[in-house]
Amino acid sequence: MSLRYAILGFLSTTPATGYEIKREFQIAVGWSWEALPSQIYPELREMEHLGWIRGKLCLADRLNKRTYHLTALGERELQKWVEAENDYPPVRDAERIRLIFLDKSSPAAVRRHFEHHRRHFEKQLAVWQSQRDATNKGTHPRLVKRLASRDESEHEFIIGLKQLAFEGNVRRAQLEIQWAENALAWLDQLQAKPKRKQAVARPSTRAVGRRGRK
Amino acid sequence: MSLRYAILGFLSTTPATGYEIKREFQIAVGWSWEALPSQIYPELREMEHLGWIRGKLCLADRLNKRTYHLTALGERELQKWVEAENDYPPVRDAERIRLIFLDKSSPAAVRRHFEHHRRHFEKQLAVWQSQRDATNKGTHPRLVKRLASRDESEHEFIIGLKQLAFEGNVRRAQLEIQWAENALAWLDQLQAKPKRKQAVARPSTRAVGRRGRK
DNA sequence: CTGCCCATGTAAATCGTTACATGATTAC
């Protein structure tokens, strides 16, 4: 049911069409909720039916374009939801399951696993960083729009919350990259001295924390 | 479709009944895949039908108890899956959506949000730490079982992978706790000097990294 | 006039949750 509120939040900054929502929600990262048009359009209909949003047909464009905006009820419902205690989803991590049972595979296969992991989070990091930086510089377009309708005295608070959100996302991606690099270093070490019983190399608990990024 | 392989991996260490699988998969964290009996039992049936596992009725207990073990085909299918490139799930983070749109709420409501976040990950941390520690000390029961059937020369590799997995989970939980504490410190600062325009407190990018844990 | 982006959907299938159901065994 979170998709509903993610859309509602999006519309609380500015009215938008289903297509515009689709664009933000389809970009793999950046927004914190991904969804496809086949879910978005029915959800918009449903919320209009509930009276949380209202859609206006833009005959000006002669396209079949509907721009939705929040109603007073929709605003209240959004407010209720954001203040409610968050319900954390169950842990489901296929990457970890794979890693744990890769112990019958070659080091090369394990290496591919970590390299893919690193690449994945490097891509995410780039997106989160650009959002964070735009937020810090005050050029984030959606943040700018949101500030426009609010009193100056509230700006510090509004900006601060976004900074925390994006900074947290950056940190998460950095952690995953560091972890993968630490794991790759461990593999290097294993392969370098393949048959020693002495001085066993274990993935060091300490080394993870150091910043060894190139 | 990952549930199938999570179960398969579980059974690759030791044969088990649906109920035993259910117990591990129901514990909120600890295992990296949560699932309920209503999903597990049908999945076992289906995999038996596919010939990946085989179930034996334990008449000894006079209970309707079926113990499943991997077939050679099942082992191959598991191996294929773990080596396949991981497919990362879409980003869906209700916590972040809430945070971003909490900007019309009171600082007290925002504080509750961060405190709940910290509590949630402190609980997770306790579980992951106990698993990591048991792995490091060599007392993790499932790891011990897995090592038993494998050649001594493989042990270092097998143990190392588990350590990496659990260490990564510990780090993730620690990151979330640090982040929440940093956020709470920012709130404190905001409320301490409520109306100054000078020396604006922003959620510092630097402070997150420091270790300020009690 | 072709291909791309705008713009909106529907239908079927899959994956996961919630609620309910049943009976046997074990500890008090």
Place this chain on the structure above:
DNA sequence: GTAATCATGTAACGATTTACATGGGCAG
């Protein structure tokens, strides 16, 4: 005997993905 735990499910619902469908506007 009665409550907890063992042990296995089924049915309905909800959320998400995949595949398919349609048509207008605009640039080359």
